[in-house]
Amino acid sequence: MTSLDQHGVVIRRSELTFTEEDGCRVSRPVGPHVDARFVSVDIVRIPRGASWKPEVYRQEETTAIVFEGTGSAQVGDGTSPMTKGSTAYAPTGRQLTFTAESDELTVYFWRAVLPEGSPRGSDPKLFNTVYDTSKxxxxxxxxxxxxxxxxxxxxxxxxxxxxxxxxxxxxxxxxxxxxxxxxxxxxxxxxxxxxxxxxxxxxxxxxxxxxxxxxxxxxxxxxxxxxxxxxxxxxxxxxxxxxxxxxxxxxxxxxxxxxxxxxxx
The missing domain is CATH 2.60.120.10 (Jelly Rolls)
Incomplete structure (x- = not known):
């Protein structure tokens, strides 16, 4: 990664470093280590047949986008098939799980702690696609x-x-x-x-x-x-x-x- 001083950080996929966690490979290019105050990003490569289900996500707001591969996502009791461009939103308190069906499923996760006292959606849309042009x-x-x-x-x-x-x-x-x-x-x-x-x-x-x-x-x-x-x-x-x-x-x-x-x- 390259720091641009007060502006932020440039992230190159070819320069990411991954560690093994719960049977998956994980990189965390955005978080407190780059002085991010509000948001963290996890990039997770999930092997075929494996699942990514970190308990800590339940305590946070989490949104996810599939970058490569196919599989499925579960948010609480809801499930949906996942392909490139598919999205998932997990409100605080709901477990988020991704399972790979292809050789490898690559998912980018945005994470943040919902500020105390913040309102919550009454019936949030849990699954969508980045290509949805309705709004x-x-x-x-x-x-x-x-x-x-x-x-x-x-x-x-x-x-x-x-x-x-x-x-x-x-x-x-x-x-x-x-x-x-x-x-x-x-x-x-x-x-x-x-x-x-x-x-x-x-x-x-x-x-x-x-x-x-x-x-x-x-x-x-x-x-x-x-x-x-x-x-x-x-x-x-x-x-x-x-x-x-x-x-x-x-x-x-x-x-x-x-x-x-x-x-x-």
Whole structure:
């Protein structure tokens, strides 16, 4: 990993180190060791036929995205098949379990402790996909930190897990960019953002520069750090560059910009 001083950390999949835990291989690129205050990220490789079921997740809010492989996920009494791009949300108090059916299932887990006294969703959506377009934001022009280019083509962002479907704290956003599309540079003054490339090659902005990203690469943006994504219009550009993550705590301004209520239901 590469530190960009006060801005955050660049995470390269090729540089991750894994340890054996409960029959799985685990890497933790985001957490207190990089001065993350709100969010941690576990990257877990689950062998075929094995399960990942840490008891500590029950005490936290957890969201998960499948990066590779097939399998199933269970949240409390609910279950769902899992493939690349599938998501799961485990509210505090519910056990989360992932089981691999393919040769190996690779899952990225976002973890956070729900602040004491925080409201909880009445009937949260437990399973979804990053490709769910039912709620999202289009033509996002940032929040004023850097003025958008007049002719810049806007990427769009889906909201697989957000306050409108019961996600109390650790929401998942998924940015979708065709060649030439940008999700404009912005910041979350009171929230950290752990953001990873899921599909296609593209670029993330962090602090003061654009960085090339491959699937599995990511950045940890500290609170207030400028960040954004784009799929440069260049030879070999993928049809779609997909980024996943989300500010923790969630940023109400993102939902207001989409014309949606940020209130938890």
């Amino acid at each position: 999202g934001i289009h033509k996002f022009a940032g929040t004023g930190e850097i003025a958008p280019v007049d002719n810049e083509r806007r990427a769009y962002m889906n909201f697989p897990h957000w306050p409108g479907n019961g996600c109390a704290y650790l929401c998942i956003n998924s940015g979708m960019g065709a060649p030439g599309n940008t999700f404009n540079i912005h910041a979350h003054p009171g929230a950290e953002d752990a953001l990873f490339a899921l599909e296609g090659s593209g670029q993330f902005f962090l602090g003061d520069r654009w960085l090339d990203m491959e699937p599995g690469d990511g950045v940890f943006a500290r609170a207030g750090a400028l960040h954004g994504t784009r799929n440069p219009d260049r030879p070999g550009a993928p049809e779609l560059f997909v980024s996943v993550g989300g500010p923790v705590p969630y940023d109400r301004d993102l939902y207001r910009a989409a014309g949606l209520s940020p209130e938890l239901v």
